[in-house]
């Protein structure tokens with residue numbers, strides 16, 4: 001009780017902390033209603049083959065437009081959803097919606113869909129079952145789905161939880177679902193996670209795509225090259241995120257980087273626009 005009183009005092013007297021606390025409470029209240037009120041949508045960002053220009057996959061990115069106020073960015077609401085556990089039902093909605101949209105893209109264009117999942121979701125005992133069930137209900141083959149995980153999801157887990165997450169990923173991979181390690185290179189021990197986690201794809205974080213003229217440009221280039229080599233010797237697919245300029249794209253192509261994602265090719269866009277992109281692009285006619 002004394003401890004709680006102390007905490008409350010800090011919240012009451014430190015204006016910044018108090019503001020943060022109120023903000024979090026407000027977000028949480030909004031998030032609790034968001035699913036029922038249909039306030040979530042998904043945007044999709046193409047993953048592009050640098051050589052052919054083909055769209056190989058699209059990444060589902062969650063958007064929240066609370067009724068009567070401005071959109072809240074995922075970097076703001078996802079952490080609150082994770083802390084509160086709301087990410088579990090929200091994440092299930094994301095998987096359902098992404099699989100529903102992806103079916104036509106996979107059937108007509110062989111394009112797979114990648115979905116970000118939180119550690120909190122993976123720790124649910126029935127996670128693998130839930131994913132396989134959603135795929136079956138939407139008639140989407142397991143090969144069409146990629147799950148994106150981050151190394152940070154293992155930071156606060158017990159060894160038993162880590163084992164459960166790895167088991168769930170292994171089950172899904174046995175069924176053909178692929179796993180991508182997102183934001184690779186930003187954690188403290190990326191290499192040890194790479195040894196621990198069963199993955200198929202490495203996504204090199206956008207901070208490594210530093211544009212020419214950027215202070216760290218040369219160093220970033222060396223890192224990117226090293227990660228690309230590591231990835232290919234481990235027989236993993238690699239995607240570089242955050243490609244914004246022709247210059248970056250040309251450089252990555254010279255480094256032998258096969259797949260990229262970024263504003264240069266397309267920002268995350270509503271499903272309708274992805275339909276359009278897939279039908280108008282010339283390589284579809286050639287195929």
Ligand code: C2E
Pocket residue numbers: 045060061062073074075078087091094116117118148182183206241242243244261262263264267268
């Ligand atoms: P992420 O998975 O690493 O997604 C890539 C982020 O980079 C997206 O931000 C995307 O809009 C942004 N991006 C794409 N191209 C460029 C570029 O050329 N330059 C720059 N500077 N940024 C680019 P977004 O949509 O704001 O999402 C932020 C993060 O929120 C995601 O990072 C992911 O960690 C999380 N997130 C988004 N949707 C979901 C979801 O459905 N579930 C979970 N658990 N997390 C999600």
Ligand code: MG
Pocket residue numbers: 059116148182
């Ligand atoms: Mg991602």
Ligand code: MG
Pocket residue numbers: 182183203205206241
């Ligand atoms: Mg990323």
Ligand code: MG
Pocket residue numbers: 150182183
């Ligand atoms: Mg991320």
